[in-house]
Amino acid sequence: MILITGGLGFIGTHTARALLDLGESVVLVQRRAPEVTAPLAGQADGRLVVEQADLTDRAALLGLGDRHKITGIVHLAGSVPWPPGADEPVEGVRKSVAGLLNVFHAAAEWQVSRLGLASTIGVYGGVEAPSPLAEDLPLPMTAHHPIPTFKKIGELVAGHLAGATGLDVVNLRIGAIWGPLGHPRSPFFVLPQLVHAAVRGEVPDLTSPAWGANAEDGGDLCYVKDCGRAIALLQVADRLRHRTYNVAGGRMTTNGEVAEAIGRAVPGARVELREGRDPAGPGRDLHLDITRLREDTGFEPAYDTASGIADYVSWLRAGNAR
Incomplete structure (x- = not known):
């Protein structure tokens, strides 16, 4: 089963739907009381499970592995201290980092085949190259907003831990997503x-x-159903040749x-x-270059x-x- 953090959120719901359509089973994790939305309702064949857990609670997260055979993770839940004022600033950063590290801890303990991490088009802020922007462009060590700031941190941490643990980690640089x-x-x-x-x-x-x-x-601008399908294809691909992929139109x-x-x-x-x-x-x-995504998964926007x-x-x- 593939665990999706933030699995009942905007992008998470459509990613779950796409994985189900590809024949996969999914465990959706939400911090708040979970409520299955219409795109996932009626999935009565046992391939959809919804769990409530706070990612900052390592024991609760690891407990999911005791109840389900989790083979992959798509980490879409918010790992950014945003919006402002949600927590005291230092506490907000602590929660963000703790949640990300707990997901890595679980991935290593469960020996998942792949861990997909949501990043953002915002990491390209300040890049002067002409569009389309490709994944191998050097990024400035600055950011104009908390979201790209913490996504850059996440990508750097992911690179270190992938090398240290041997995990197959994929950064998902997600564009401007819209739709249901x-x-x-x-x-x-x-x-x-x-x-x-x-x-x-x-x-x-x-x-x-x-x-x-x-x-x-x-x-x-990428329609959310295309976004969810792209993430799903990256998660189930037999082999990916890169660490980072643009997920966009x-x-x-x-x-x-x-x-x-x-x-x-x-x-x-x-x-x-x-x-x-x-x-x-x-x-x-x-706009972003999605050549890698196309070549390694066969994705085309529908x-x-x-x-x-x-x-x-x-x-x-x-x-x-x-």
Whole structure:
């Protein structure tokens, strides 16, 4: 069975669904009281197990191995002291590091075949190379936000412990992910609020994110079902040739393209974007190279912008809007 931390979260749910579709069995671990969501409901063949455990409690985590034969781990649960104020700063860092190290401890004790660790597109912040950005680019030893800060730390720790323990560890640099079960607003890109506002028949509030809401702004936007499938394929691949993989759409998507797709899915939607680029933004296209992912797993995105938004709108209209 493959254990997924944060397995009932946004990306975790879709990763679990993809693994089940590939014939795998999964154990989903959640810190809060677990509640199976619609994409996983009705899985009655015994291949889906839900457990509640706090990753900072090593004994509780290791106890999962007493109840289940765990052969792999996908670590998606938050390992970042975020949002601000959730804990006293030093305590927040302690919990983040403890959870990550406990996952490594469990992986070594259970002798899992592979440990996948969620990282982020944000680690490329400050890289001056032109897009698409490949995994072997050198990263600056700085970060503008706690999420890429702690993901860089996690990647460095992963490299050390993989060498010291012999574990097969894979860093998953995940792009800007959107779709069913995601938050209706993102502090990093504007697509979610554009879609939710259109379904509600409202004019979108473009005050968040702080920049990047103009028509020619955008980034590597990947539909969550594709993201979950990519992670699942990396987890079950017989052999991977690299330690780090970009998990993304592999192309630039502008807000203008998003608005056009919304207009087709929701005729009459009032998507009013500012023209050009936001002068406070990076001033360039930014997307990731997914050649490694394609070559080692055969992955290809199943959703483009139009089909993803149509699917998301249908999901929201089915009563899932927040």
